[in-house]
Each structure stands twice: as structure tokens, then as C-alpha cells.
Amino acid sequence: MTPAPGSPGERTGERRPVDEYGRLSKHEVLRRRLRREIGHREPHSLLPTERELAARYQVSRSTVRQALDALAEAGAVYRVHGAGTFVAAPTISKSHMLTSFTEDMQARGLQASTRVLASDETEAGRRTAEDLGTEPTEKVTRLVRLRMADARPMCLETAHLRSARVPGLLARDDLDGSLYRVLERDYGLHLVRAEQAWSAVTLDERSAALLGVPSGSAAFHVRRVGMNERDRPQEATTSLYRADRYDVRLTVRRTHSRDRSGPPRSPRV
Amino acid sequence: MTPAPGSPGERTGERRPVDEYGRLSKHEVLRRRLRREIGHREPHSLLPTERELAARYQVSRSTVRQALDALAEAGAVYRVHGAGTFVAAPTISKSHMLTSFTEDMQARGLQASTRVLASDETEAGRRTAEDLGTEPTEKVTRLVRLRMADARPMCLETAHLRSARVPGLLARDDLDGSLYRVLERDYGLHLVRAEQAWSAVTLDERSAALLGVPSGSAAFHVRRVGMNERDRPQEATTSLYRADRYDVRLTVRRTHSRDRSGPPRSPRV
DNA sequence: CAGTGGTCTAGACCACACT
DNA sequence: GTGTGGTCTAGACCACTGG
Numbered sequence: 001m002t003p004a005p006g007s008p009g010e011r012t013g014e015r016r017p018v019d020e021y022g023r024l025s026k027h028e029v030l031r032r033r034l035r036r037e038i039g040h041r042e043p044h045s046l047l048p049t050e051r052e053l054a055a056r057y058q059v060s061r062s063t064v065r066q067a068l069d070a071l072a073e074a075g076a077v078y079r080v081h082g083a084g085t086f087v088a089a090p091t092i093s094k095s096h097m098l099t100s101f102t103e104d105m106q107a108r109g110l111q112a113s114t115r116v117l118a119s120d121e122t123e124a125g126r127r128t129a130e131d132l133g134t135e136p137t138e139k140v141t142r143l144v145r146l147r148m149a150d151a152r153p154m155c156l157e158t159a160h161l162r163s164a165r166v167p168g169l170l171a172r173d174d175l176d177g178s179l180y181r182v183l184e185r186d187y188g189l190h191l192v193r194a195e196q197a198w199s200a201v202t203l204d205e206r207s208a209a210l211l212g213v214p215s216g217s218a219a220f221h222v223r224r225v226g227m228n229e230r231d232r233p234q235e236a237t238t239s240l241y242r243a244d245r246y247d248v249r250l251t252v253r254r255t256h257s258r259d260r261s262g263p264p265r266s267p268r269v
Numbered sequence: 270m271t272p273a274p275g276s277p278g279e280r281t282g283e284r285r286p287v288d289e290y291g292r293l294s295k296h297e298v299l300r301r302r303l304r305r306e307i308g309h310r311e312p313h314s315l316l317p318t319e320r321e322l323a324a325r326y327q328v329s330r331s332t333v334r335q336a337l338d339a340l341a342e343a344g345a346v347y348r349v350h351g352a353g354t355f356v357a358a359p360t361i362s363k364s365h366m367l368t369s370f371t372e373d374m375q376a377r378g379l380q381a382s383t384r385v386l387a388s389d390e391t392e393a394g395r396r397t398a399e400d401l402g403t404e405p406t407e408k409v410t411r412l413v414r415l416r417m418a419d420a421r422p423m424c425l426e427t428a429h430l431r432s433a434r435v436p437g438l439l440a441r442d443d444l445d446g447s448l449y450r451v452l453e454r455d456y457g458l459h460l461v462r463a464e465q466a467w468s469a470v471t472l473d474e475r476s477a478a479l480l481g482v483p484s485g486s487a488a489f490h491v492r493r494v495g496m497n498e499r500d501r502p503q504e505a506t507t508s509l510y511r512a513d514r515y516d517v518r519l520t521v522r523r524t525h526s527r528d529r530s531g532p533p534r535s536p537r538v
Numbered sequence: 539c540a541g542t543g544g545t546c547t548a549g550a551c552c553a554c555a556c557t
Numbered sequence: 558g559t560g561t562g563g564t565c566t567a568g569a570c571c572a573c574t575g576g
Binding site: 043044062073075078080086088089091097098099190191192193194195196197198199200201202216217218219220227229230231241243247248249250251252253254 | 312313331342344347349355357358360366367368459460461462463464465466467468469470471485486487488489496498499500510512516517518519520521522523
């Protein structure tokens with residue numbers, strides 16, 4: 001496992017930094033390693049015990065648990081108290097990740113491309129101002145894009161960003177790629193969380209035409225607000241997804257705090 | 270914080286059991302307590318430091334972190350390395366929880382009720398068998414229900430369960446309540462995870478009539494498979510939600526593993 | 539009963555934010 | 558520099574599963 005940042009032992013040695021910026025902590029390394037190994041195993045097969053993993057990878061049991069916690073959270077493994085840790089059945093979805101359109105299409109095995117339909121600067125207006133937590137008179141940069149998958153229309157998207165935060169965005173010639181990537185790399189804007197509201201709608205004449213489907217077709221309408229590390233809204237986007245080409249897959253969990261009253265326990269399997 | 274299950278100190282004392290069945294661990298108690306207190310605070314206000322909380326509640330810092338981890342995961346707080354832990358802005362949704370229809374409506378401030386349209390036993394068939402991981406000839410119990418919110422139709426739902434697991438279900442007279450509750454309490458079936466696929470559709474004549482909307486209206490089509498603690502499918506349900514009365518709200522996160530290349534850091538706020 | 543995951547402690551150093 | 562969250566260790570007991 002190499003060095004050791006916080007180990008009482010080998011205090012010195014090379015820097016092996018630790019944080020979210022690409023450098024790797026032990027539990028992160030272990031998590032990835034286990035993730036890989038899990039891929040080659042049968043669902044429901046038993047993993048080594050936590051103590052065994054700790055010994056094998058020369059880390060403490062807590063570190064092993066930190067890695068397994070993340071994998072369990074991601075749905076890659078599940079634990080049964082007293083019995084062991086098991087490989088989970090493959091999920092239909094990588095659950096609830098914030099992904100760019102490009103990444104999303106990639107995950108679906110489709111090639112993403114984009115046509116910029118319009119880009120301009122206006123006043124935010126009431127609704128967008130509310131989403132972005134600004135004054136309605138604040139200048140916002142608007143970006144309307146038709147997003148394609150395998151060269152066929154998939155999604156009609158309108159993004160709003162506070163102009164003050166993205167100077168020169170409108171002048172760029174790479175707005176047909178991942179907007180999140182541009183925001184991260186060139187504006188230091190890290191969208192780490194987003195709130196989304198999905199509706200089902202029927203398309204009007206104009207949207208239907210742009211998306212290349214009959215008027216009245218079903219579509220998803222999505223309103224999204226993206227937040228930075230400090231939980232401040234940075235981006236407000238509205239999208240229309242063709243329902244004949246798109247669906248939403250997600251895994252939901254029953255977490256803590258139920259009102260157990262309860263008699264019988266769950267049977268063996 | 271009372272006793273202490275694993276503390277080297279006060280080893281004896283009354284049992285204060287620990288697990289998912291209603292008994293409470295220290296981090297669970299602390300989590301709930303903090304959750305309550307957070308409710309009364311302004312978003313973005315600073316919480317006490319982890320060390321401070323540890324001292325105040327007489328627990329170790331690790332335990333505090335366990336509680337805060339859960340709150341951060343749930344979107345109730347966020348952390349900034351080096352700066353502190355802060356109250357998160359209220360989310361539009363309790364993110365990705367597996368909830369029963371009844372709970373879902375409750376959360377939306379609506380009163381749930383149910384009309385059982387049909388209930389019978391048939392062979393699973395190919396599709397359902399695939400979802401439930403059984404043979405196509407396996408007997409399944411089918412339950413078709415019209416679910417109402419504030420006495421008006423909201424959702425048309427068809428549930429499939431392996432008959433062998435739910436003997437006598439069809440004879441029950443309380444199928445107009447929470448199915449999950451019945452499964453948990455009387456059959457020891459704990460659905461802890463579900464995979465869902467959401468589509469947008471337009472309603473045909475028959476479904477539209479049952480839901481009380483014009484034919485051709487937009488609706489959500491949901492296919493769900495519920496799993497028990499051991500990750501085995503137990504329930505397969507298909508639903509149609511009226512789009513004029515329902516939307517899906519969820520929070521997505523950018524978790525680990527990005528390909529940081531990266532120059533600038535995010536600005537102050 | 540042995541063995542596994544779940545909880546908890548005490549203490550240490552590191553990376554980062556803010557002044 | 559000071560103080561905060563992030564990582565890590567070593568060791569202990571508890572609650573549970575399963576033969």
C-alpha cells in the first residue's frame with residue numbers, strides 16, 4: 001500500500017498527498033482495486049473478511065471499512081452482519097450521479113454531439129434569478145443547445161449562468177462540448193451537486209420539430225440547478241429529452257429510520 | 270450520551286443494543302439530534318467543529334464523523350476542508366429514498382388512498398420471471414391497484430410477488446394500504462433497495478380513463494424491481510403516474526474519481 | 539461455538555482555509 | 558500560524574450468522 005500519511009510508523013518518506021484533487025488516499029486506492037476485482041466475480045460471491053483485507057493490503061481495518069462503505073453506498077457490494085460482504089448483482093444504473101450529457105451518452109454507448117442553437121446575454125428574470133439566488137436584474141449568459149446521440153436529436157437544452165462568473169464564455173468556440181468541463185477547467189467552477197425535477201410532457205409543435213419527432217410526442221422535461229462545493233447555485237438548466245430515446249434509471253435505497261415494530265425476520269434468501 | 274457499547278471505559282451497564290432494528294447506536298442518536306438542530310438553523314451557518322461536538326456529546330471524533338458523514342450523504346450538511354461543516358440549503362427532495370406510495374404522498378402533503386382493481390395468481394411469464402429471477406412457470410401473485418392522492422387518481426400500479434413468499438396475501442383485506450408495510454410486518458420481507466426505470470409516455474384510452482385524464486396525456490411509466498437485504502429480487506412493479514400531478518425530484522452528486530487536470534480553484538463563494 | 543460485520547475509543551499526522 | 562476537516566492506526570467489545 002506504499003507510504004502512509006497518518007501512520008504512526010513510517011512518518012517521513014515521499015509525499016503521497018490526499019484529497020479530492022486526483023491524489024489518492026489509501027481507502028481510495030483500495031476502493032478502486034476492490035472495484036476492479038469485483039468486476040471479475042460472480043454476484044453474491046463472498047469477499048474476504050475485513051480483517052483479511054486489512055492484513056492483505058497492509059492497512060487498518062478502519063481503512064478497509066472506509067473503502068467498503070463507499071462500495072456499498074455505490075451498490076457494488078452488500079454486507080450481511082455476521083455473515084460477510086458480498087458482490088452485489090450488477091445494477092442497471094450507476095444510480096444517482098451528476099453526469100454531463102456527454103458522459104451520460106457515453107455510459108449508454110452513444111456518441112454525443114452538439115449544435116449550438118443560440119447564445120446570448122439577458123437579465124435573469126424572476127424564475128432563473130430564484131434558481132440562481134441572484135437579483136432578477138443580474139446579467140446571465142444563456143446557451144441553447146440541441147444535443148445529439150449518434151447524430152440524431154436527443155435533447156433540447158437551455159443553460160443559464162451568471163455572466164459575472166463566466167466572462168468570455170459567449171466568445172468561445174468550444175461550446176459544443178461538455179459545458180461542465182469548460183466550467184471546471186477554465187472558470188474554476190466545480191459543480192458537485194444538482195437538484196433536478198423531472199416532469200413528463202407532450203411536445204409542442206416547435207420543440208417537436210427541433211427534436212425531430214411528431215408534435216404531441218411524450219418527452220421528459222427537466223429543470224436542474226447545479227451547486228458548487230459551497231452549496232451555492234451556479235447553473236440553471238432546462239431540458240427536453242425525447243422519451244422514445246431516453247429513460248431514467250436509478251437505484252433507490254431504504255436507509256435508516258423506519259418505525260420497526262416487528263415480528264418475523266427475513267428468511268434465508 | 271449514556272452508556273457505551275464499545276468504549277473501553279464503562280464496560281458493563283444496561284444493554285443499549287445497536288443495529289438497524291430500531292435500537293440506536295451513538296452515531297445514530299447524534300445524527301438525529303444534529304438533524305433536528307440543523308432544522309432550526311440558517312442555511313450555510315457554521316456548525317461546531319468535530320472536536321467540539323465530540324467533547325460536547327462525550328463521544329470520540331470518529332463517532333461524530335460517522336454521524337456527519339451520514340448527514341452529508343443525505344445532503345443535510347456540507348463540509349469544506351479546512352473551513353468547517355455547514356448547514357446545507359434545503360433540498361427540494363429527500364433525494365433517492367425508497368419510499369412507499371403512501372410515504373411519498375405524505376411527503377408531498379397529500380392523503381393517499383387505494384382502490385384494488387384486481388388481484389390474482391398467474392404464471393410469472395418471461396418478463397416478470399426475468400425481473401424476479403425465477404422460472405417463467407413460477408406462480409406469482411398479481412395486484413392491480415389504483416392509487417389516489419387526496420381522493421383523485423394519481424397512479425395505476427401492478428405489483429408482482431412470488432406466491433410462495435406471500436401465502437395468503439390475496440385473502441387479505443388490507444391491500445389498500447402500504448404493501449411494503451404488509452410485506453415487512455407479516456412476511457418478514459424487507460425491501461431495502463429497488464431499481465427503477467422511468468419512461469415518459471402518452472396514455473392510451475383505457476389507462477387514461479382509469480386515471481381520469483384525456484387519452485394522449487403525458488404520464489410517467491415506471492418499472493421497479495425491489496430487492497431484500499441479500500440483494501435478491503422480491504417484487505416487480507409497473508406503474509403509470511399522471512404527469513399533471515406528479516414529478517420526480519432528486520439530488521444528484523458528483524462523487525469521486527474525476528480526471529482532474531486542473532488549473533484554477535473555485536473562488537470564494 | 540467460532541467468525542464476521544458493527545460500533546467505539548484515543549491518539550496522531552496531513553492538507554487545507556483563513557487571518 | 559492557528560484551527561478545521563481528512564486520513565490512518567491499533568485495539569477493544571458488541572450483535573449477529575451459521576454450522
